Amino acid sequence: MKLLLIEDYKPLQKSLTKGLRESGFAVDTTGDGKEGLWYATSNDYDVIILDLMLPGMDGLTILKKLRAKGKETHILILTAKDTLEDRVTGLNLGADDYLAKPFAFKELLARVHALMRRSYQKKNPVIKIKDLQIDLNKQQVRRGKKQLQLTPREYSLLEYLAMRRGQAVSRTDIWEHVYEFNSSASSNVVDVYIGYLRKKIEQPGKPSLIQTVRGRGYKLGETS
Amino acid sequence: MMRSLKTRLLIGTISGMILLLFVFSTIIYVVIRSALVNQFDASLISTTQMLSALTEQKKDEVDVESEIQLMAEFKRKQKPAYYQFWTADGTELQRSLSLDTNDLSPFGGTLDKPIYKVFKMSNGQPVRAISIEFKPRLDKPKRKEKLTESEVSQPFIQQQTITLVIARDTTDLQYHLWFLRCTLLIVSVSTIGLSFFIAAPIVRTGLKPLNSLATQIENVDEGDLTARIDTENMLTELTPIKERLNDLLSRLEKSFNRERRFTADVAHELRTPLAGIRSTVEVTLKRIRDADEYQTALSDCLAITQNMQAMIDNLLALARLDAHQMTFQRDEIQLAELINTCWQNFTDRAIQRNIVIDNRISPTINCQSDTKNLSMVLSNLLNNAVEYTNEGGEIWTAANKTDDSIEITIANTGCKLTAEQASQVFDYFWRADTSRTDTGIHCGLGLALVKKITEALGGSATVELHDDVFEIKLTVPI
Structure with missing residues (x-):
């Protein structure tokens, strides 16, 4: 799952990026409004976290421009302005959620998760595929009764496949949603990680969960 | 001190009325009384004239007509009048029967200038008496007789002086005056009483606009100072009050709005770094x-x-300056040296950004000011300059001494501000880039503080823009 964080206050930018990455997100970060708009238009993010007071271009303008361009990415506004008018203006301009600074990191995370599930029309935070269970909130994965230990990257990959369960997901899609923009990883890294993931979630004697769809990519489970 | 305007107006009106009624009643009473007394006296004089006419002198003998005694006035039992005649040597000539054994006593006066006197008779009857002295008519012999020899040899008869006192009862007069007094008193009292009933509603109605003003003021809510008092249909006397009140409301509204904006700004400026700390700590605590x-x-x-x-220190300094709680010393300051000292804190940053400083202030320029505060001003300006100068740019300082002040210039290259933006640099929380959220010293308070402190030191701070050169000019008294 990939996020864009547009926040110019360095300490906040740094800690949020770190925290979100550790929570299994691929995070692109920028502190400049114009750059943020460019990132948001040229990539397909699952959620954008947007500060309002930014150098270059303010958050509300970015929001307006994105919506005008038809970008439907879920946007969470993060700002120190918390008057009723500020909230209403933000939401009316097409923001999906609003969080006033200072906030609890857990709350931000919960809201980002909620927005993400909305993106994939999943209301249940626990996805079950056969005996594989993915708890999106706790980022815990079980196969049967066994708890699986995944790295953030592996988890992120599994989560993305689970969100699009039953669909053949292209390597490019995976790459775009799991790796950061500046990442130097090549696209065959997806295959490598699928390999790691398979080793951890597949169990001998049980049907394979991740199928390779020739020429199209990978598929997790069947459409529920 | 009476608290009620209504009571005051009522008491004032009624007191004025009482005074006027008293004055006018007195005048009316005095005029009528003197008219009545004059009439009484006129009647006394005419009686006197009549009685004196009935007195004649035959040779040396004076004779008073005894018919006078029979006149009803001097005879009646009820409230009689009295008279008494005397000759010059005090011998009584005649008295009214009403006098009986009582005596009147003469007290001077002539027919032309009679003298009046008020007293009580021994029986308690109040009287007003007139006293005159007159020469009685001479009883001349008839012309048909020739004058005798002796009469001719005695051409002049000594005319005697007769004194007459007439006293007449004044009960009626006094009754009339008493009645007049009562009438005036009753009229006055009832006028005052009635006027209270008339004046009270008039005053009440007259003061109604005050009540409506009070209601309007009452409706002004401290939460919403945009309300104004309606000045239409206003009594001219109240218009200035309303206008002043509206002025006051406008000023209050402005200052409240300024406060509110300032508080919101402060809250905003504190929330951002707080969010930074919280999120750093929370993310760190997520795992070992x-x-x-x-x-x-x-x-x-x-x-x-x-x-x-640093930001809170700046805020406190601003608050103290606003509350005039800062105290200032007068130190002898060598300006060039002070700037060099202040610059020490920014050399690292300047080297990092490849900025040079040129201190053009002559070491001979001194001023008397507060070292701590002046260096705070200069540090703020240098800090500002070192942050906003273009990389590889230049900062320079200069000073100009005039008769009573020193003008210090701190300038830097690489300014991208417009003239309009430059005019706002001293505003609270103003930043070159409105969205910039650098905190602390760059929270937008530095230049506001510079201006405030310089003004508190008795000087001024202005900004000038020459192409890409940003100049702050400080005037400091020597």
Whole structure:
């Protein structure tokens, strides 16, 4: 799952990026409004976290421009302005959620998760595929009764496949949603990680969960 | 001190009325009384004239007509009048029967200038008496007889002086005057009583606009100062009050709005670094980390708290300046040296940004000012300059001495502000880039503080823009 964080206050930018990455997100970060708009238009993010007071271009303008361009990415506004008018203006301009600074990191995370599930029309935070269970909130994965230990990257990959369960997901899609923009990883890294993931979630004697769809990519489970 | 305007107006009106009624009643009483007394006296005089006419002198003998005694006035039992005649030697000539054994006593006066006297008879009857002295008519012999020899040899008969006192009862007069007094008193009292009933509603109605004004003022809510008092259909006397009140409301509204904006700004400026600390700490606490990571997180938090502290110090300094709680010393300051000292704190940053400083102030320029505060001003300006000068740019300082002040210029290259933006640099929380959220010293308070302190030191701070050169000019009294 990939996020864009547009926040110019360095300490906040740094800690949020770190925290979100550790929570299994691929995070692109920028502190400049114009750059943020460019990132948001040229990539397909699952959620954008947007500060309002930014150098270059303010958050509300970015929001307006994105919506005008038809970008439907879920946007969470993060700002120190918390008057009723500020909230209403933000939401009316097409923001999906609003969080006033200072906030609890857990709350931000919960809201980002909620927005993400909305993106994939999943209301249940626990996805079950056969005996594989993915708890999106706790980022815990079980196969049967066994708890699986995944790295953030592996988890992120599994989560993305689970969100699009039953669909053949292209390597490019995976790459775009799991790796950061500046990442130097090549696209065959997806295959490598699928390999790691398979080793951890597949169990001998049980049907394979991740199928390779020739020429199209990978598929997790069947459409529920 | 009466608290009620209504009571005051009522008491004032009624007191004025009482005074007027008293004055007019007195005048009426005095006029009528003197008219009545004059009439009484006129009647006394005519009686006197009549009685004196009935007195004649035959040779040396004076004779008073005895018929006078029979006149009803002097005879009646009820409230009789009295008279008594005397000759010049005090011998009584005649008295009214009403006098009986009582005596009147003469007290001078002539027919032309009679003298009046008020007294009571021994029986308690109040009287007003007139006293005159007159020469009685001479009884001349008839012309048909020739004058005798002796009469001719005695051509002049000594005319005697007769004194007459007439006293007449004044009960009626006094009754009339008493009645007049009563009438005037009753009229006055009832006028005052009635006027109270008339004046009270008039005053009440007259004061109604005050009540409506009070209601309007009452409706002004401290939460919403946009309300104004309606000045239409206003009594001219109240218009200035309403206008002043509206002026006051406008000023209050402005100052409240300024306060509110300032508080919102402060809250905003504090929320951002607080969010930084909270999120750094929370993310760090998410799991067990190695020492390096903890160290980085703690250093980050420390840096943020230092910036927050700097901002709060600035805010406090501003608040103290506003409340005039700052005290200033008068130190002898060598300006060039002070600037060099202040610059020490920014040399690292200047080297990092490849900025040079040129201190063009002559070492001979001195001023008398508060070292601590002046260096705070200069540090703020240098800090500002070192942050906003273009990389590889230049900062320079200069000073000009006039008769009573020193003008200090701190200038830097690389300014991208417009003239309009430049005019706002001294405003609270103003930043070159409205969205910039650097905290602490760059929270937009530095230049506001510079202006405030310089003004408190008795000087002024202005800004000038020459192409890309940003200049702050300080005037400091010597």
